[in-house]
Amino acid sequence: MKLCRFELKSEPGTIRSGMVYDGKIYETDGAEAIGVHEAADVRPLAPVPTPPSIRVFRTDLSETGFVYANPAAVVGPSMVIELPDSGSDYVARSYFGAVIGGTGYQLGEEEAEAVLLGFTLVNILSSKSIEEEDGKSLGRAQDFGIMVGPVITTPDDLDDAMVPTDNGIMYKLSASIRINGDEKGFTNFEDFSLSTVEAVRFASETCTVRSGDLFCIGPIFSDESCAVSKGDEFQFSMERLGMLSTKLG
Known part of the structure; x- marks a missing residue:
């Protein structure tokens, strides 16, 4: 569904x-x-308009962990995002999004799987110059554009794409990113090291996860392949989940 x-x-x-x-x-x-x-x-429109929380898990870092992002920055597909003049070296990082449909605290693996409503695509715009300026605090660097959509695909719709791993269920779904029509990256989400179930279980160790919470796992592509600037249009596509398109003003 x-x-x-x-x-x-x-x-x-x-x-x-x-x-x-x-x-x-x-x-x-x-x-x-x-x-x-x-x-x-x-x-x-964004299928989750204002999530209670957004947790961003960076699988390109050495340790499992997450940072929070700004729910007020969420917009839907096919929107025009104005890049702030205060930053430079922009990237459009693409994430596999998981939306919570229940409530739970200190969840086991099966319980974490049970609270998942479904999956969506997420693009988070970030300024690498602000990241370098602010250090580990990523707040300002990714505070101006979080694109979510186009739909929430429920887990039963992906039963035939499930791949059991030691880290929980992964999904054999191909993904690509295009900037101004040119393909810049192609990969398979099956190859990632962190599953949505493990991310939800990890977060629930210290905080109750709630309906509408958005978990972002990625980035799917390297920063080199998703560098963007004003006037660019980029599309993040994933098999079975659709395409998320954004234009930069």
Whole structure:
């Protein structure tokens, strides 16, 4: 199942929710379908508008851990993001996103798996010059653009892509990033060292995880392959999860 939030182009400002199936958007009231829309008639919104928390797990670092990101910086697909003049050397880091659908504290592996609502794509814009200036505090460096979407894909939709590992369930899903139409990176999420279940279990050791929390695991690509500047348009795609497109102003 692919869950979404959207507005009709003919009725902007009215936020609706539903699911995507066979190329159409089925609007629901939470239980029943109340309308069917063509994809061309809707504008997708971030499927998680303002998460209670965003935890960013950096698998390119030597130790398991995470930093918090700003929920107020979340925007949906196909948005234009203005880069701040105070930074430089921008990168668009792509992450595998996991959305929590329950509540739990000090969870075991099976309990951590049970609270997962589904998966989505996340792009976090960051300024490497601000990172260097602020050191380990990444707050300002990634405070101006967190793109989430286009949908939340529930775990049952990926049953045939599951790969059991010592670190929990991984997913055999290919991923790519394009900047201005040129492919800059291609990989498979199966090869990553941290599973979503392990990330949720780890975070719950010291804090209750709550419905709507967003976990980001990555970055999927190297900083060299995802360097961006004003005027660029980049697309992060992952098999079965869709494509997340953003333009930089």
